[in-house]
Each structure stands twice: as structure tokens, then as C-alpha cells.
Amino acid sequence: MKPYLVFRLYGALASWGVSAVGGDRPTAVQPTRSALLGLLASGLGIERDKEDELQALQQSVQLAVKQTVPSALMRDYQTAQVPTHSNKINHLTRKSELEVDKLNTVLSSRDYRCDAVWIVAVSLTSSASFTLEQLQQGLLKPVYSLYLGRKSCPLAVPVQPKIIEVVLLKDALDTEFPPLTRSEKEDKLWLNSSGWVTYFWEGDKHAFESQQIITTHPWDEPVNRQRWQFKQRSMHQLSVKEDA
Numbered sequence: 001m002k003p004y005l006v007f008r009l010y011g012a013l014a015s016w017g018v019s020a021v022g023g024d025r026p027t028a029v030q031p032t033r034s035a036l037l038g039l040l041a042s043g044l045g046i047e048r049d050k051e052d053e054l055q056a057l058q059q060s061v062q063l064a065v066k067q068t069v070p071s072a073l074m075r076d077y078q079t080a081q082v083p084t085h086s087n088k089i090n091h092l093t094r095k096s097e098l099e100v101d102k103l104n105t106v107l108s109s110r111d112y113r114c115d116a117v118w119i120v121a122v123s124l125t126s127s128a129s130f131t132l133e134q135l136q137q138g139l140l141k142p143v144y145s146l147y148l149g150r151k152s153c154p155l156a157v158p159v160q161p162k163i164i165e166v167v168l169l170k171d172a173l174d175t176e177f178p179p180l181t182r183s184e185k186e187d188k189l190w191l192n193s194s195g196w197v198t199y200f201w202e203g204d205k206h207a208f209e210s211q212q213i214i215t216t217h218p219w220d221e222p223v224n225r226q227r228w229q230f231k232q233r234s235m236h237q238l239s240v241k242e243d244a
Contacts, residue, residue, distance in 0.1 A: 004172040005122040005132040007139055007161040010180060013112045014148035019219050023108030027149070030065050030200050031118055032220035034230060035149050042146055043138025048225050058222060060128035064121045064201035066173035069191045071116030078108050112153070115191050121172040136161045169207045173199060198239040205236050213238050
């Protein structure tokens with residue numbers, strides 16, 4: 001038996017940042033590792049400049065996610081004012097950019113996932129500096145507001161963190177939560193559930209028994225929060241029919 005901290009994420013909008021080029025800001029289909037670490041850090045009250053505490057949290061947890069409802073993609077277009085590029089001027093702040101006499105208007109995009117439900121399972125590593133009980137209390141009574149990737153994406157329901165002991169990771173991710181509406185049947189109709197679920201996890205690839213497991217390498221392992229630097233990690237993925 002292995003202990004896990006399990007909680008649910010749901011909101012009308014979510015945005016899980018991935019590698020971005022230019023003015024476009026795409027989103028992953030599932031909560032990224034960096035986003036979940038940020039969520040846990042917000043609950044604990046760890047600020048962005050507390051490098052040692054953030055690193056301790058990062059080294060303490062292993063994360064897995066189950067997407068129970070596929071989300072719809074929504075793209076929001078925005079305009080921003082930027083100065084004309086010049087090799088002679090290097091703007092270090094946004095304030096410096098806006099002080100230029102002549103500004104140009106550029107179009108940028110922000111992607112969001114709509115009406116998805118994710119179950120998150122947190123387990124501790126051998127070098128953990130935190131306990132599951134501490135992480136649970138941080139989610140129950142967060143020091144800072146919890147949100148789904150962006151501050152404009154608040155939670156629509158409480159995360160309801162619970163600590164359980166199970167044999168398999170899949171059992172932890174299959175933990176049941178109360179329906180969002182009046183019943184699970186109404187949930188499926190309202191959220192347009194297809195019956196397919198997707199598991200995402202790190203660590204042992206063979207935590208799930210299947211020949212259909214895909215391994216990807218997302219850039220969502222934080223290196224430096226203040227400089228927005230990340231590195232690759234290995235993540236495994238499996239999609240199955242819920243009743244299978």
C-alpha cells in the first residue's frame with residue numbers, strides 16, 4: 001500500500017503554459033508539472049523568490065493526472081503595444097517599452113481549455129521535505145489563491161484533497177468525487193463526456209499495464225521561477241475507455 005494525496009481540479013477555463021514562440025501562448029491538455037508545483041506552493045505560502053523552499057517542494061513530490069473529461073480549446077486574441085525594434089536600445093522592463101514615443105500594435109493569442117475535469121495524485125519521493133498532511137492543509141486553507149494556470153482562471157469548485165492508501169497508481173487516480181451537478185449522469189451530459197479518460201504520470205512507465213503507453217518529453221520541469229526557465233522531463237500517457 002502506498003499513500004497518495006488526491007484532489008480534483010475543475011473550472012470553466014484553464015491554461016497550462018507550454019513552450020511559447022512570439023506572441024502566441026498555447027496550453028497543454030493537462031495540468032503541467034510546473035503548474036501543479038505552483039498550485040501546491042501557493043497553498044503552502046511559498047513565494048516565487050524562495051528558491052530553496054521551491055526546490056525542496058519540487059524534489060519532494062511525484063505527480064500524476066487523470067483527465068476525466070476532454071476539454072474544448074478556446075483561443076482569445078489580444079492586442080499589445082510594443083516599440084519598434086532597435087539594435088541600439090535594450091528594454092529591460094515593460095515600463096521602459098511604454099515610454100518610447102512611437103509604439104506599434106501587435107496581435108497575440110492566449111489559449112484556454114474549457115470545462116475539463118482533472119484528478120491529481122501526489123506521492124512523496126524518498127527525499128521529501130514535506131508531508132502529505134502539510135500539502136493537504138495547504139490546499140484546504142491556502143495562503144494564496146489557487147487558480148488553474150492563470151490568475152484569470154479560478155477554480156469553480158473546492159479541490160477536496162484527501163489522503164488515501166492504495167496499491168496501484170491507477171486506483172488513486174480513479175478516486176471518486178461528488179458530482180459537479182446533481183448526478184454523475186448529468187455531469188456527463190453537461191460536460192459532453194465521451195467516455196474516454198487519459199492518464200498522465202511520471203516515474204515508472206510500467207505503473208500501468210498496457211501496450212498503448214506513449215512517452216513524451218514536455219518542457220515543464222522548473223529550473224528558475226523568476227527567470228521562467230524550464231527543462232524537459234519524461235511523462236507517460238495512456239488513453240482508455242472508462243469502463244475498460
